[in-house]
Amino acid sequence: MTLKTEEDEQQHQQQQQHQRSPSQEGAGTTTEKTIALRSLVGTKDAGVIIGRAGKNVSDIREQSSARVTISEIVQGAYERILTVSGPVHAVAKAYSLVGEKILAEHTQQLQQQHDENDSRSNNNMKHDPNSVLIKLLVPDSKMGVVIGKSGVVIKSIQEMSHTRLNASEEPLPMSTERTISVQGTPEAIQLAIQRIAQILLEHNDRASGHNGQHQHATNNNSHAAAAAAAAAAAAAAAMGYGAMMPTMTGMPMNGAAGTGQQQSSQAQQIYIPNEMVGCIIGKGGSKINEIRQLSGSHIKIDDPQGDSKERLVTITGSQESNQMALYLLYSRLESEKARLGMR
Structure with a gap:
């Protein structure tokens, strides 16, 4: 599998922007507030998201209209940083497509194991084959608004989207960010991440309202x-x-x-x-x-x-x-x- 570098992905994105039609260029990008949501992905899943010669990440960009980049491989690291930015609906759609790509690869691997009569396939098949896990990075200072008092907000997101959410208790090492795991079908993940992004944007708006002081x-x-x-x-x-x-x-x-x-x-x-x-x-x-x-x-x-x-x-x-x-x-x-x- 050939992995594209960050620079290659940026050049590809710029080319796509020049090729967009006027109607696509004005579809909410100039009036809608944008947000960048980062997440941690395993190195293998990062390769799946990028795809052969960058095909998968190009498809995700085109279908969602979001900007999608993945950090390069760092020696000794087991995860890479996926950054998705754009209007809320575009970011949520991109993460849904990311989930679809990962699920498709996992399904193919399980099928190969089953065909080869691998004994491990029985254990793997116990997991929901339609479920995928996204590990969002959220600033520690903003995690409270996502969780809500007594967990009321995060519970409402779970019920609305039919996903399972789990927020880490401590920030990551050398970071002020915590993770919030979103598990469910790609469609459910889209709903959950859209709501999380809206909450974070609303929090930014409230915080900016105090700039007069x-x-x-x-x-x-x-x-x-x-x-x-x-x-x-x-x-x-x-x-x-x-x-x-x-x-x-x-x-x-x-x-x-x-x-x-x-x-x-x-x-x-x-x-x-x-x-x-x-x-x-x-x-x-x-x-x-x-x-x-x-x-x-x-x-x-x-x-x-x-x-x-x-x-x-x-x-x-x-x-x-x-x-x-x-x-x-x-x-x-x-x-x-x-x-x-x-x-």
Whole structure:
């Protein structure tokens, strides 16, 4: 199976956009609020979603009108990040199509096992052959609105969509995001994810309604960014990067990609060893561009300064996008350390 890179997928998407008819181009994309929903997918399922020569992911894009990208394979990682962005209905439709592709592959595998009289097929067939699992990534700060008081919201989503939802209790390592597993048929998953996306957008709208209270919002953002910096520092220390202490600088800016709203952004700074810069940038800037694309943050790597053995990296964006950028940066660094046998 040939896997397409992030850059290949972006070029393909741009070509498709140029080929769309005027009616397709104006179908809700200019007036509807958009959202980006990330999820974790196993490396094998990621290959299925992409398909041979990128056929499956192209089909998903065309049928849903959503933007669909998958992060590249990271050595030692068992999962990749699937990002789907666009209007709510398009994002939900794309995830439904993702479910269909995965189910079709699983069904084919089970059939092959059955034909070969594999004893394991009996155990596998006990699972619902029409059910698939999607692991959405939701910011810890927003998980409460999805769950609701005493779980009333998440229960209503389950009943409405006929899916099974399960929210993780703790954020993922080196992240401020938690997972919410959505299990059901592709059609049921579409209903559930559409509702979850609507709830998250409504939460963004309510949060943006307080922007008039500038000083209050600035204080809250400063506290949130400081907490984010502390979390990133703890992650760096756990990996052995004791000198890579993130520093938050107060730089409120406009630009909340994917929400249609204006939100405050912060800048965070970390130092990375000179010998690790290459693995962060990648060939032709491929690695750093992917991290920028997946996180939504602006990332700048300063030139070497004198005899310093470290380079300053400045990450600018929302608290959530910065945390995703830090997570991806540290993942790259840890992967490179493992490859070089460093401790």
